[in-house]
Every structure is written in structure tokens, then in C-alpha cells.
Amino acid sequence: MAFGPFLLLALMEGLVTAAVLALAASGLSLVFGVMRVVNVAHGEFYMLGAVLAWVVTTMIPGPPALAFVAALLIAPLIVATLAALADGLILKRLAYDPEATIVATIGLLYMIQQAALSLYGPNANPVRAPFEWRIQLPWFGYSGYKLFVVLAALAVLLALWLFMTRTKAGLIMRATQVDRTTACAFGINVDRVYMSTFALGAGLAALAGVLVVPIQQAHYLMGGDPLLLSFIVVIIGGLGSLRGTLIAALVIGLSDGVISMFFTPTLAKILATLLVAMVLVFRPQGLFGAKA
Amino acid sequence: MTGGGVKPWALHLALIAVLLTAQFWLSPYHATNLARIMVLAVFAMGYNLAFGYTGLLSLGHALLLAAGMYAAGLPAQLWGWGAGPAFIAGVAGGGLMAAALGLLALRTAGVSFMIVTLMFAQAGYLTLLYFAPVTGGDDGFAVAAASRRLLGFDLSTDTPRFLAALLIFAAGLLISLALIRSPFGRTMVAMRENEERSRMLGYNPFTVKLAALTISGLYSGAAGAAYALLFGYVGASFATIQYSILPMLYVLLGGAGTTLGPFLGALVMFTLIEVATGLTSAYLFFVGAALVALVLFAPKGILGTIRERWVRWLP
Numbered sequence: 001m002a003f004g005p006f007l008l009l010a011l012m013e014g015l016v017t018a019a020v021l022a023l024a025a026s027g028l029s030l031v032f033g034v035m036r037v038v039n040v041a042h043g044e045f046y047m048l049g050a051v052l053a054w055v056v057t058t059m060i061p062g063p064p065a066l067a068f069v070a071a072l073l074i075a076p077l078i079v080a081t082l083a084a085l086a087d088g089l090i091l092k093r094l095a096y097d098p099e100a101t102i103v104a105t106i107g108l109l110y111m112i113q114q115a116a117l118s119l120y121g122p123n124a125n126p127v128r129a130p131f132e133w134r135i136q137l138p139w140f141g142y143s144g145y146k147l148f149v150v151l152a153a154l155a156v157l158l159a160l161w162l163f164m165t166r167t168k169a170g171l172i173m174r175a176t177q178v179d180r181t182t183a184c185a186f187g188i189n190v191d192r193v194y195m196s197t198f199a200l201g202a203g204l205a206a207l208a209g210v211l212v213v214p215i216q217q218a219h220y221l222m223g224g225d226p227l228l229l230s231f232i233v234v235i236i237g238g239l240g241s242l243r244g245t246l247i248a249a250l251v252i253g254l255s256d257g258v259i260s261m262f263f264t265p266t267l268a269k270i271l272a273t274l275l276v277a278m279v280l281v282f283r284p285q286g287l288f289g290a291k292a
Numbered sequence: 293m294t295g296g297g298v299k300p301w302a303l304h305l306a307l308i309a310v311l312l313t314a315q316f317w318l319s320p321y322h323a324t325n326l327a328r329i330m331v332l333a334v335f336a337m338g339y340n341l342a343f344g345y346t347g348l349l350s351l352g353h354a355l356l357l358a359a360g361m362y363a364a365g366l367p368a369q370l371w372g373w374g375a376g377p378a379f380i381a382g383v384a385g386g387g388l389m390a391a392a393l394g395l396l397a398l399r400t401a402g403v404s405f406m407i408v409t410l411m412f413a414q415a416g417y418l419t420l421l422y423f424a425p426v427t428g429g430d431d432g433f434a435v436a437a438a439s440r441r442l443l444g445f446d447l448s449t450d451t452p453r454f455l456a457a458l459l460i461f462a463a464g465l466l467i468s469l470a471l472i473r474s475p476f477g478r479t480m481v482a483m484r485e486n487e488e489r490s491r492m493l494g495y496n497p498f499t500v501k502l503a504a505l506t507i508s509g510l511y512s513g514a515a516g517a518a519y520a521l522l523f524g525y526v527g528a529s530f531a532t533i534q535y536s537i538l539p540m541l542y543v544l545l546g547g548a549g550t551t552l553g554p555f556l557g558a559l560v561m562f563t564l565i566e567v568a569t570g571l572t573s574a575y576l577f578f579v580g581a582a583l584v585a586l587v588l589f590a591p592k593g594i595l596g597t598i599r600e601r602w603v604r605w606l607p
């Protein structure tokens with residue numbers, strides 16, 4: 001294959017990574033923005049989404065498309081419920097102290113991971129894509145499902161943006177983000193806002209997991225990479241800024257696609273990790289974020 | 293933490309004496325486990341100096357442990373260094389790595405500090421994997437028997453290994469007790485309690501925290517080197533996030549900001565995991581549940597609670 005088409009393929013793969021990443025990272029960013037909680041277990045919610053998608057599609061008979069749509073609805077819902085429980089039982093009782101919640105979510109990470117290993121097993125299992133279109137380009141064929149992932153992620157992010165900016169619930173969330181105490185004084189039930197934010201964030205991660213599972217098999221350790229990448233995206237985009245998150249996801253996803261085509265993945269990861277650490281050290285407000 | 297006179301010294305020396313006799317009344321299997329616990333406790337003591345006393349919640353201490361381990365293990369492997377020089381190289385390796393980490397990461401604080409240390413540790417782990425032909429990657433390598441001899445003793449046999457672990461542990465424990473009772477130790481606590489006020493009093497928070505983190509790195513390096521030389525194994529798995537979480541778990545369980553907490557935490561947690569693995573393979577679930585339960589119900593840990601309620605002079 002010539003260099004041009006090769007680069008195009010790399011960019012297309014990068015776009016898919018960016019789409020999934022944008023979904024997962026927007027959940028992390030939302031939780032950090034509104035609650036000031038760094039959720040280390042976020043990657044596990046993503047993993048749970050993928051694993052539950054496998055469970056749902058194997059349990060529901062009938063055409064793969066129907067089963068997949070069911071998974072798309074059920075898996076994020078279950079994960080969001082779990083997250084709401086975790087918020088009520090653990091995070092709320094810690095009064096959302098930043099350091100205590102990190103320790104607690106690390107504990108949560110271990111518990112979820114171990115539960116997945118014990119109940120689901122150590123194997124990676126595939127889920128059939130809801131449809132099998134192939135788009136034939138002059139140089140190579142490309143999976144139509146991957147393009148669907150990009151479109152679906154865009155639609156969800158658009159819906160999230162409309163929700164945050166155009167609805168009353170979104171307004172309440174933003175008000176709580178700006179000033180928790182004043183929001184409380186205006187009669188907003190901050191506890192409930194926090195619980196739904198945490199559930200929404202986890203649901204977004206799970207949704208990303210469901211979307212990715214026909215491309216990448218469901219495995220109990222799959223939450224590690226998205227967690228790190230989501231952190232990277234959220235940090236570069238500026239903690240708590242949705243627009244920055246989207247731009248950063250594009251940058252990271254595309255460059256990841258290109259870099260991993262031309263370099264070994266380990267070296268690419270080392271460079272990316274160091275780069276982000278340096279950004280956090282020297283530009284703590286992120287590359288795009290306003291000064292906190 | 294203040295006052296107490298000779299009582300703390302007597303308590304610490306008594307613990308060391310009890311541990312010295314432990315090799316006679318414990319089975320060889322349990323004695324080896326206790327040696328392992330003491331080495332891990334040295335690592336946790338280092339973590340405690342940074343987290344418990346100075347308030348630096350790091351998620352990257354696995355990097356420092358691995359630095360010590362490889363700084364001791366690689367020269368032994370490549371150039372056949374003896375146990376003495378290799379151990380010194382390991383301690384220095386941990387300290388140097390901590391100083392380098394601190395120079396960068398200490399520009400941030402709080403949550404950012406946690407994430408930055410986590411990322412540097414992750415980069416370190418990936419680097420070890422990248423150079424797998426030299427480092428052995430996740431599989432690691434066994435340290436040659438010739439490098440595990442010190443002054444004619446074979447550190448791979450039970451009694452010398454136990455005594456070497458105890459010696460390092462005792463030195464670490466007494467140094468940490470002396471350190472936190474010194475004026476510098478008080479300054480470390482001042483940074484934890486109120487950084488702004490200490491700055492107004494004329495202390496430079498950056499240098500104090502850098503020094504504390506470097507000392508913490510020396511401890512971690514010593515633990516890593518001791519692990520390599522006493523148990524004969526060096527591997528990249530010691531650089532994973534899990535080994536940054538473990539010392540935090542030990543310290544939180546035993547009591548952050550208490551000199552004996554790291555050892556007690558390591559002892560209790562090691563035993564718990566030992567019992568749990570006998571019952572089920574899902575021991576990580578217990579680690580997770582213990583972390584959650586600790587932050588929820590006992591944020592001060594065992595000795596922290598005892599100090600608060602009953603024994604005020606506990607250092």
C-alpha cells in the first residue's frame with residue numbers, strides 16, 4: 001500500500017479511537033468537573049459495559065442487531081445504577097474529600113476487576129457487530145461498523161452537550177459545579193445532583209465499552225488503557241471542560257492511530273505518558289483550559 | 293508525637309528484640325514470610341515518611357521500589373557485583389529517582405501530584421518493558437547466587453536472610469524514629485498540617501518536601517535492593533501500580549503518621565491476604581474492600597486510633 005492510503009487508514013483508525021475515547025473521557029471530565037472527584041475506577045465502568053454487552057448479547061436470542069441494541073440500553077443502565085450505589089454508600093460518606101475518594105475508588109477498581117475475573121472469567125470474548133457492511137474504498141475495504149461508532153459517539157456527545165446547556169437538569173449540574181454551597185442555599189439537592197452525575201459519568205464509560213466491544217473483545221483487564229488515556233485527554237483538555245475534552249480526544253486519538261502505525265505501541269505509550277505528565281507539571285490548567 | 297522521652301525508644305527496641313527471637317519460635321516458612329514483611333515494611337516506612345508525615349500522597353512509589361531493585365539487581369547481573377555494593381547502589385538508585393521525580397512532580401500538589409506521580413511510574417514501568425532484553429520485562433530474572441553473598445554469609449539461606457532483613461528493618465525503624473523527633477521531622481509535619489503558615493515562618497516548602505521525598509526514596513530503594521538480594525528475584529512487575537498501592541494500604545491500615553504503623557499494617561495485611569488466598573483466589577477483592585473500609589471507617593488506621601484514644605505518647 002502506498003503511503004497516502006496507509007496514512008488515511010491510520011487516521012480512520014485514529015478517528016474510531018478518538019470517538020470511543022471522547023465518550024469515556026467526557027464521563028471522567030463530568031465527574032471531575034461537577035464533583036471534584038478523580039474516579040480511578042472509571043476504566044472499570046468501561047470494562048463492565050463491554051462485559052455486560054457480551055452477557056446481554058449471549059442471553060438474548062434473535063438477530064445480532066436486536067441483541068446489540070438491547071445491550072446498548074441495558075449495560076449502561078446497570079453500570080449507572082452500580083455507580084449510583086457506590087456514590088451513596090461510599091463517596092457521599094467520605095464527604096467527597098479528594099484524596100479519600102481516590103483511595104476509595106482504587107479499592108472499587110480492585111473489587112470490580114476481581115468480581116469480573118471471578119464471574120466472567122479470564123478469557124476475552126467477542127461480540128458480533130450489529131451489521132456487517134463494508135465500505136469499499138479504492139485502496140482497501142473498511143468496516144462500516146467502525147464508522148457507525150464514530151457517528152454514534154458524536155450523537156451521544158451532542159446530546160450530552162444539549163443536556164448540559166439546554167435543560168434544567170443540566171443547568172442545576174452546572175450551578176453545582178460553579179458553587180456547591182450557593183446551589184445548596186437555593187434549594188438544590190446537591191446529594192442527588194452528585195449521585196446522578198456519578199451515574200451519568202459511569203454510564204458514558206459503559207456506553208463507550210459497549211460500542212467498542214464488536215471491534216475489540218471483552219476482557220476483564222481492558223479498563224486500564226482507557227483509564228490512562230481518558231486521564232490524558234481530560235488533563236490536556238483542561239479538567240472539567242467538555243469542549244477541551246473533545247478536542248483533546250481528537251488530538252490523542254488521531255496521533256495514537258498514526259503513532260501506533262509507525263512506532264511500537266510501548267514506545268508510543270511511554271512518550272505519550274511522559275508528555276502528559278510534563279503538561280500537568282508545567283501547564284496545570286491544560287493546553288486548552290482556562291486558568292482554574 | 294511530641295515528648296514521651298525514653299518510652300518510644302524502649303518500645304521500638306523491644307519490638308526489634310521480639311523480632312530477633314521470632315526466628316527461633318517461628319517455622320522456617322513463617323520466618324521467611326516475616327523477613328518478606330520486614331522488607332515490605334521498610335518500603336511502607338518510606339512511603340509513610342512522604343505520605344503520613346509530609347502529606348505527599350504519591351501513587352508512584354513503585355517507581356522508587358523498582359529503581360532500587362534494578363539499581364542493585366542489574367550490576368549484580370551484568371558485572372557480578374557483590375551484595376554489599378549492590379545494596380548501596382540500590383539505596384542510591386531509589387534516592388536519585390525520588391529526587392528526580394520530586395524536582396518535577398513537586399511543582400504540583402494534591403490531586404495533580406497523585407496523577408503526575410502515577411504517570412511517571414507508569415512511564416517507568418513501560419520503559420522496563422521496552423528494554424525487556426536487559427531488564428527481563430514482566431518475567432524478570434533471578435539474581436545470581438554469587439551476588440547474594442555478604443561477608444561470607446549466603447543470603448539465600450534462612451538465618452542470614454532473616455538477620456539481614458531484620459538489620460535493614462531495625463535501621464530503618466530507628467532512623468525514622470530519630471528523624472521524626474528531630475527539628476526536620478517537625479518541619480515535615482508542618483508542611484502536612486499547613487504549608488502556607490510554614491512558608492510564612494520562613495521554611496521553603498519545596499526543599500522540605502523534596503528532602504522528605506528523597507529520604508522516602510532511599511527507604512524504597514533499600515527495600516527494593518533488599519528484596520532483590522534476599523529473595524533473588526528482579527522483575528518489572530514490581531514497578532506496576534499495584535506496588536504503589538500496597539504501601540499506601542499498609543500505611544493506612546497501620547496508621548499514617550505513626551512510626552510503627554507501616555510494619556503493623558504490612559504484618560496484618562500480609563497475614564490477611566495469606567489467609568484469603570487459602571480460602572479463595574479472589575484476594576484482590578479483599579485488598580479493594582480493605583481500602584474502602586479503611587477510608588470509610590478507620591481513616592486513622594490501627595495505631596492512629598490507639599494513639600488518639602489511649603496512648604498519647606505513641607510516636
